[in-house]
Every structure is written in C-alpha cells, then in structure tokens.
Amino acid sequence: MTIKSRFKVLDNRLGVKASFLPIGVTIAGNPERLAFILHRITGIILVGFIAAHIISTNTLAREGWEAWIEEVRNLEGLNPISLLFIIAMGALSFHSINGIRLIMVEFLSLWIGRPEKPKPPYDPPSLKSFQRKAIYATFILALIAWVAIIYVMLIW
Amino acid sequence: MPIDLKAVTRKPPETVRFYVKRFDPETGRVWWQVYEVKTYRGMTILDALLKIKSEIDHSLSFRYSCRMGVCGSCGVVVNGEPRLACQTQVAEKATVSKPEIRVEPLYNFIVLRDLITDFTEFFEKHRRIKPYIIRRDLGEREKPTLEYSQSPEELSQYYEYSLCIMCxxxxxxxxxxxxDKLFLGPQALAQAYRFIADTRDEMWALRLEELDKEGSTYKCHFAASCSYVCPKVVDPAAAIQRLRSILFKYKLRLYRKKVSNVVPPMEVKAKPTPLPPEATVIENVSLEKLEEEKPLIPIDKLIE
Incomplete structure (x- = not known):
C-alpha cells in the first residue's frame, strides 16, 4: 500500500481565479498584476466585441443601406447598445496600449533593468525600472483615450 | 519583497490571534484553528508557530530548518501573501486595531498536512531544465585539471539568479x-536562464529546445508577482523575459553565445610577486629555520 492510497492530500492550486483576482500579492506593491488581470478581462471583452462587430458591420451586405443606417443610429445617445460599445472601447484602449508595453517587455526584454547584486532596500531591478513607469503611463493614456472616445460619441 | 523597516521594528500587539489553516490527511478534513499567542518585540511568524507547537498544540505541523531565511523551508501564506515564516515579523502583519494573522499552506502546491506542502512536482520541473553546467569536454568536466575563465562582468549577468533558495x-x-499544470513555473525558468547566461555552459541549445515547447516559456504574461514575493531578490520575472528574448533570437538564428575557454589556474599562470626595492635580505638568516624555532617568550604569556 502506497502513502498516497493510505492518506488523502489536498490540492491547494488556486486555478483560474488567480487570473482574475489579485491573490497572493497586494496591488499597491505589484501594479503589474493589476495590468495582467485587466489585460485578461479586456481581452475577453474584445473577443465578444469582435464577434458582435462582425455581425453588425455585415448588415450592409445582408440587408442594405437602410438597415445599416439603422444599425449605426444605435450608437447615438445613451442606450444599452451604445453602453456596451463604450465598455468595448474602454477595453480596446487599455488592451492596445498595454499590448505595446508587453511587446517591449516580453519580446525585446527592454525596460526591465539590468541584473544587479541585491542591496537594501531589496527592490528587484524589474520592479523599479522603466516598465513600472510605463504601467502608470498605460493606465493614464488608456483613461484619456477612453474619455476622448466617450466625448466624441456622446457630446461632440 | 521590499522590507517595511518602520513596521518590522515596532512592538506588536500583546496578544495576537493566529488563524491557521489545517488539514488532516487521514480524514481529509480542512479547518481553521484559532490560537492566541502572547508576543514580544522581534517575534517572527515562525517563532509564533513554534510557541504554539510547544505550549498550546503539539499536533500542529510545519516545516522549518535554519530560521534565518537561508534554507527556504518555511514558506507559508501569511495574510494572503506567500512569505518565509522566519523572515516575517508579527508586528509587520498584526496591528493594534486588528491583532489577527492568517497562516495557510503555500498556494499551488499539494498539502500533505497542516502547513507542510509537497515539493515533488516543483523539483521535477527544476530537474527538467538540467540545472547544471554541461560541457563538451567531458574529461575536463568530470576530473578538472584546469579552470574555466569568466570575467566579473560575465558573472554579474547571472549572479542574481543563482541566489535562488528554492522556497x-x-x-x-x-x-x-x-x-496550468504544464507550466514550468518562475523558479525553473529563472534557473534555466541562469545556466543559459553562464558562459561556462555549452549546452544552451539543448535547454532552449526544451524551453521552446508549448507550455514552457511562452505561458508567462509578466504579472511579476514572482519578483514581488521573492525573499532573495532573484527577480524571476526579468529572467523569463530575457529568456524569451533569447528564444526569439534563437528561432531567427540570430542568437550567439560566448563560451569561456579552459585556462590554467591563476596561481600557476601568475609570476611570483617581486620584493619591493627597499626590502633587504639579511645574510645568514633562514626564514624557514626561524619558523621552526620556538619563540623566546611563550605565546600564552604574550596574550596575558
């Protein structure tokens, strides 16, 4: 009889919820995790948006000009469809700007500092390098882009 | 993880309530047990757990060894953050307004009992990236007669990553x-980079082929939580990004690595240092004989 068959074990794996909740870290010390979570959520929103976008834009081919104009008119003012569109645009602005940061960091290994000997106060080089500033810039730029899109859609 | 100096030096609340997540392997029961511990200034979570074990509950199980953040045995989750129990102060986690600390076994590991986790999968993954120097000159590797040359600049490229204590x-x-169960994890990937960046290693292509597989390196999405929680500032997140950059170049056939040569030891190669010009040799005095002779005044008396 093996140990595993005699005794029970507990699988403490967090599963998918770790991709959507900041478990294991505090967001104040690890904004990269917040960017990671937002990138995942916005990615899922964009998948839904692309599907809806393809269906709505081929209205012209399916039903003609009048139906197409009716489709576009849905985005005027505040209604459920334009609200979903605003959410999708927010997701798009964050996902695209954060994507540029990720390409620089993940493919070209830029903005993550140089390896160095640990010294007080023991901050890892990658968490104090330019990519940390790039994250804050990403949040601000995405917010500005989103506000601009909402302004153009609803007020302009 | 950066240390909050103000928090670690202040006095903790007099009594702290410890909520410990426990698991009984025989019945499979999981429960939170509460212990009230009297604290003192400088008390760590490991000290508190040892106090619980010796004074309150002998059945509490946890793993520890060095008590000074060197062995990496006492990794637990404290208030939702993976920490070394010996390096976390009670004062850092418990405040006067909320004198409570939650202690759990490490996430993403299999729990054997209470706070003890199974590291078999962890070490298997570490083994998969071949964590040792591989050379073509087998004879020299097994029975070295000479040394591998490496400059301090080359050493600094991987030194940080060699500090991993596998906690x-x-x-x-x-x-x-x-x-993702197939993902190698930050520890194994950081170690893979450590050996690829080492100029003494020649089998980087072998490792890169292994790391190029689905589920290895490309699954990392730079959440950088690994670098944030690392107690030894190993910075696995940066290592994985560098590794991926190397893989990107390797796939384009642009990656070139400098491999160090075998050289004689420094002491054999170097010439003996000449005496300074002001030094004069006294005739009829042999230094070797002087060393053999007993001193006129015994050493014990000199110390007195």
Missing amino acids: GLCDASCPVYAS
Whole structure:
C-alpha cells in the first residue's frame, strides 16, 4: 500500500481565479498584476466585441443601406447598445496600449533593468525600472483615450 | 519583497490571534484553528508557530530548518501573501486595531498536512531544465585539471539568479502556474536562464529546445508577482523575459553565445610577486629555520 492510497492530500492550486483576482500579492506593491488581470478581462471583452462587430458591420451586405443606417443610429445617445460599445472601447484602449508595453517587455526584454547584486532596500531591478513607469503611463493614456472616445460619441 | 523597516521594528500587539489553516490527511478534513499567542518585540511568524507547537498544540505541523531565511523551508501564506515564516515579523502583519494573522499552506502546491506542502512536482520541473553546467569536454568536466575563465562582468549577468533558495514562493504567487499544470513555473525558468547566461555552459541549445515547447516559456504574461514575493531578490520575472528574448533570437538564428575557454589556474599562470626595492635580505638568516624555532617568550604569556 502506497502513502498516497493510505492518506488523502489536498490540492491547494488556486486555478483560474488567480487570473482574475489579485491573490497572493497586494496591488499597491505589484501594479503589474493589476495590468495582467485587466489585460485578461479586456481581452475577453474584445473577443465578444469582435464577434458582435462582425455581425453588425455585415448588415450592409445582408440587408442594405437602410438597415445599416439603422444599425449605426444605435450608437447615438445613451442606450444599452451604445453602453456596451463604450465598455468595448474602454477595453480596446487599455488592451492596445498595454499590448505595446508587453511587446517591449516580453519580446525585446527592454525596460526591465539590468541584473544587479541585491542591496537594501531589496527592490528587484524589474520592479523599479522603466516598465513600472510605463504601467502608470498605460493606465493614464488608456483613461484619456477612453474619455476622448466617450466625448466624441456622446457630446461632440 | 521590499522590507517595511518602520513596521518590522515596532512592538506588536500583546496578544495576537493566529488563524491557521489545517488539514488532516487521514480524514481529509480542512479547518481553521484559532490560537492566541502572547508576543514580544522581534517575534517572527515562525517563532509564533513554534510557541504554539510547544505550549498550546503539539499536533500542529510545519516545516522549518535554519530560521534565518537561508534554507527556504518555511514558506507559508501569511495574510494572503506567500512569505518565509522566519523572515516575517508579527508586528509587520498584526496591528493594534486588528491583532489577527492568517497562516495557510503555500498556494499551488499539494498539502500533505497542516502547513507542510509537497515539493515533488516543483523539483521535477527544476530537474527538467538540467540545472547544471554541461560541457563538451567531458574529461575536463568530470576530473578538472584546469579552470574555466569568466570575467566579473560575465558573472554579474547571472549572479542574481543563482541566489535562488528554492522556497517555492514565486510558484505560489504565479497566476499562470495556478491554472496550468504544464507550466514550468518562475523558479525553473529563472534557473534555466541562469545556466543559459553562464558562459561556462555549452549546452544552451539543448535547454532552449526544451524551453521552446508549448507550455514552457511562452505561458508567462509578466504579472511579476514572482519578483514581488521573492525573499532573495532573484527577480524571476526579468529572467523569463530575457529568456524569451533569447528564444526569439534563437528561432531567427540570430542568437550567439560566448563560451569561456579552459585556462590554467591563476596561481600557476601568475609570476611570483617581486620584493619591493627597499626590502633587504639579511645574510645568514633562514626564514624557514626561524619558523621552526620556538619563540623566546611563550605565546600564552604574550596574550596575558
């Protein structure tokens, strides 16, 4: 009889919820995790948006000009469809700007500092390098882009 | 993880309530047990656990060894953050307004009993990246007669990553490791980079082929939680990004690595240092004989 068959074990794996909740870290010390979570959520929103976008834009081919104009008119003012569109645009602005940061960091290994000997106060080089500033810039730029899109859609 | 100096030096609340997540392997029961511990200034979580074990509950199980953040055995989750129990102060986690601390076994590991986790999978993954120097000159590797040359600049490229103590905190905090069993994890990937960046190693292509597989390196999405929780500032997140950059170049056939040569030891190669010009040799005095002779005044008396 093996140990595993005699005794029970507990699988403490967090599963998918770790991709959507900041478990294991505090967001104040690890904004990269917040960017990671937002990138995942916005990615899922964009998948839904692309599907809806393809269906709505081929209205012209399916039903003609009048139906197409009716489709576009849905985005005027505040209604459920334009609200979903605003959410999708927010997701798009964050996902695209954060994507540029990720390409620089993940493919070209830029903005993550140089390896160095640990010294007080023991901050890892990658968490104090330019990519940390790039994250804050990403949040601000995405917010500005989103506000601009909402302004153009609803007020302009 | 950066240390909050103000928090670690202040006095903790007099009594702190410890909520310990426990698991009984015989019945499979999981429960939170509460212990009230009297604290003192400078008390660590490990000290508190040892106090619980010796004074309150002898059945509480946890793993520890060195008590000074060197062995990496006492990794636990404290208030939702993976930490080394011996390096976390009670004062850092418990405040006067909320004198409570939650202690759990490490996330993403299999729990054997109470706070003890199974590291078999962790070490298997570490083994997969071949964590040792591989050379073509087998004879020299097994029975070295000479040395491998390496400059301080070359050493600094991987020194940071060689400080890993294999405590498993990075894997416990990784959101990708939590959901993907095939993912090698930050620890193994950081070690893979450590050996690829080492100029003494020649089998980088072998490792890169292994890391190029689905589920290895490309699953990392730079949440950087591993670097944030690492107690030894190993920075696995940066290592994985560098590794991926190397893989990108390797796939384009642009990656070139400098491999160090075998050289004689420094002491054989170097010429003896000449005496300074002001030094004069006294005739009829042999230094070797002087060393053999007993001193006129015994050493014991000199010390007195």
